[in-house]
Amino acid sequence: MCTRIHICSEILALIRMPDKELNYFTREDGSNASPSEVRDFLKSELYKGKKYLTLGECDNQTPEGRCAGHLEPAKDHKASTTKKEE
Numbered sequence: 287m288c289t290r291i292h293i294c295s296e297i298l299a300l301i302r303m304p305d306k307e308l309n310y311f312t313r314e315d316g317s318n319a320s321p322s323e324v325r326d327f328l329k330s331e332l333y334k335g336k337k338y339l340t341l342g343e344c345d346n347q348t349p350e351g352r353c354a355g356h357l358e359p360a361k362d363h364k365a366s367t368t369k370k371e372e
């Protein structure tokens with residue numbers, strides 16, 4: 287087994303970033319979010335008690351918002367696909 291951990295950023299550090307650094311965030315529909323929208327979102331996360339924003343889809347977070355890690359079976363032990371000859 288190995289543990290995978292999502293990358294997370296400190297929300298306060300993100301809020302302090304200059305506008306041009308915040309332009310890679312997208313809305314839920316995939317369009318680009320403006321820096322002020324991004325900061326509003328980050329502030330709302332802070333009000334919920336979160337300190338970190340995890341990048342990617344993470345279903346195992348600590349109350350602070352950090353990735354708590356995901357156990358995964360080692361990839362080289364994957365069941366081999368068997369081909370049946372007809």
Ligand SMILES: [Zn+2]
Pocket residue numbers: 290291292340343344345346353354355356
């Ligand atoms: Zn995670």
